[in-house]
Amino acid sequence: MSTDYSRSVRLGGLAAGMKETTLRERMEGTLIHLTADGHLPAAGETLEVLVADLRRWPVRLSLDPGRGLGRLDDELIRRLVETATGIDPDRPLRVGEAQGKAPLHLHVGTAPPLGTTVAGAPDGHGVRLRHTGHPFPRLNAPGTGLGAVLTAAILAGEAFKVVAGLPEGKFQVIPVVDFCPVRPGEQPGIVVTPLPALEQVLLGGGGAIGTGIALVLDLLEAQGELTVVDMEVFEKPNVTSYSIGTLADAAAGLPKVRLIDAHLRRVEVTPFHGTIQASIEAVDAGTLPWPRIVLGGLDSVEARHDLQRLQVDLILDGSTGGPVGTTVALHEALPTGPCLRCFFKPNHTGKSAEQRLHEMTGLPLSRIARGQEPLTERDLEGLVDQQRELVGQFLGRPVCGLINSSELKGRTDDGFRPSAAFVAQQAACLVVGAWIARSTGLFGGPPRRIEYDTRFGPRPDQMIDHRLPTPGCACQKDAALINLIRETRRTRH
Structure with a gap:
């Protein structure tokens, strides 16, 4: 089974306004070289995510493990090679010094070697990124799993701008990025110890964002219980657009809920292979626990409206989209409003x-x-x-x-936009960051929408707005019925 790069190439082609065949040739001729500060906390986790993200493109990929005391350990190198091979055995990760002219050089750490294009380091739950010529400040805290995924995803996003050859006006190079998804308006360095346990939490959707959420939770070493709902199986094209899963998993046709269950090593997962509607029926029948918090990773308005009908205390919905599929967003929804119907209006004209x-x-x-x-x-x-x-x-x-x-396979023209792992991971980081903030009391303000385009980077002063319920929405008109449903489910569970 060969690796299917159609989704990543299509996303790049849309973003660059380039024919997919031309972009594929450009990608195949590009070398991305990686280095890292081996002693940096969470450097290994960041590299594992970054290698996987980059291997999901048809580029050439190499890693210099370093020398002396700062050399990456052999076990980490083995895992990195294994990660790349699981995605594409025909394009292995080459270990050694860079070969070829002017490679795109990414560094994980705060002491990038000469020739580095851009470097990034996790700082607590957040990221600090610097282009050449911009020094790092002293980090505030050891990097966490959330910080590692965010750092890798934003580094991959910087590489995407170069590899896809985005034209002027379609992206922006931001020399300095300091961002934390737990407290977006503050400097990185926040760490939550101990992490709250997953309790009465449901993950709705096991696609690009859902697998990104699972990746973050696993690297955070989250514990507790989690219900996972998805109706689909893991397929070959998912290998290059999801955050977990290999060619072998695609060949086995694993249900996505089972794939996530296997990945969350410290969490007791209740996999539900079915629709959101079916999960609601199971909740009301008493065969599935009623959650109080939902982490959403769905890809349609209809499914989000179904999700809202669970009527939980809080929905943290992650999304990707925008003109070319590179925009990420978080929507915080309440049963009293704003609900997901306030954020996502019904489409009365489109075909089902x-x-x-x-x-x-x-x-x-x-x-x-x-x-x-x-x-x-x-x-x-x-x-x-x-x-x-x-x-x-x-x-x-x-x-x-x-x-x-x-x-x-391009058989419709209905606006389908593929996602990429590095994009979906940034949406997943917004969701998990909000879960940490809301679960620990670090943030208790009104519901937010947080949105930015990964081609232009997070802008804390421009990407956050607070939402009020929409007058006439079901959450307002049917408030008494919603309260009755919630009370009935609360007493049953």
């Missing part, structure tokens, strides 16, 4: 996902409605040759996972 899938594949709507049933040869009967070819590659997979895979 089921209708689009019917038009693409020819599958009857009655068959699409049985979304959990795997496709069989019988489903190919009555389809024209082009439809048979499209549907045939998904035999054995549930119908519910087909829509995104079809869109990935």
Whole structure:
């Protein structure tokens, strides 16, 4: 099985306004070289995430482990090589000094060697990033898993600007970045000890953002209990756009909830392989715990509206999108408003996902409605040759996972925007940062929307606004009913 780079190339092509074939050639000719301060707290975790993020592009990748006391240890080097191989065995991570002319040189640490393009270091739960010629200040705290993921994701974002060849006006080089997703308006260096336990928490969605959240929680060594809801399986194109998962996982067709369960080593996960609607029914039937906090990583307005109907105390919704898929956002939603319906208005004019899938594949709507049933040869009967070819590659997979895979292959023009791991990870960091802030009382202000485009970087003074409920929204009109639903679920659980 070869690695499918279609999503990362498509994102880059959209951002650069370049043909995907041209961009692919550009990427394949690019060398990215990595170095690190081996003694820096969380440097190893940052490198593991960074290597994985960069290996999800068809570039050449090398690592200089250093020499002497600052050399990276052999076990870390082995893990880095293994991480790269799991994503693409045909493009291994080369260990040694840089080869070739003018490589893009990224450094993890505060003492970058001569020739470094950009360096970054985790500072507590946040990141400090410096381009050449801009010194680092003294770090305030040892880096955490959240700081490591954020640092790797922002370093990868800086590399993306160069590798994709973004034209002038489509990005901005910010020489200095100091950012913390727990307290966005303050300097990095915040550390929470001990980390709050996951208690009555649900992760809605196991896609690009959901796997990013799982990655952050694991590197934070989070403990507790977590319900994970997703209806799809992990597929080949997900390898280069999600934060966890290998080619072997894609070949096995693991449900995404099982993939996340296996990755969260210290968390007791309750995987629910089904829709958000089905999970609500399970909550009301008493077979699934009612959460009080939801960490959201869904990719449609309809699914977010379903998520709101859980009527939990707090939803922390992460999203990616924007004109080319590089914008990240956090929406903090309450059952009393603003709710997710206040943030995401219903689309009364667009076609449903089921209708689009019917038009693409020819599958009857009655068959699409049985979304959990795997496709069989019988489903190919009555389809024209082009439809048979499209549907045939998904035999054995549930119908519910087909829509995104079809869109990935460019068979629709409905505005589908692929994400990239480094983008989704920044959205995931906003979600986990907000969970830490809200769970520990570090922040108790009104609900926020936090949004920025990763091509231009986080701007704490420009990216945060507070939201009020929308007049006439269901959270306002149906407040009495919502309170009754919440009280009923509270007494049952």
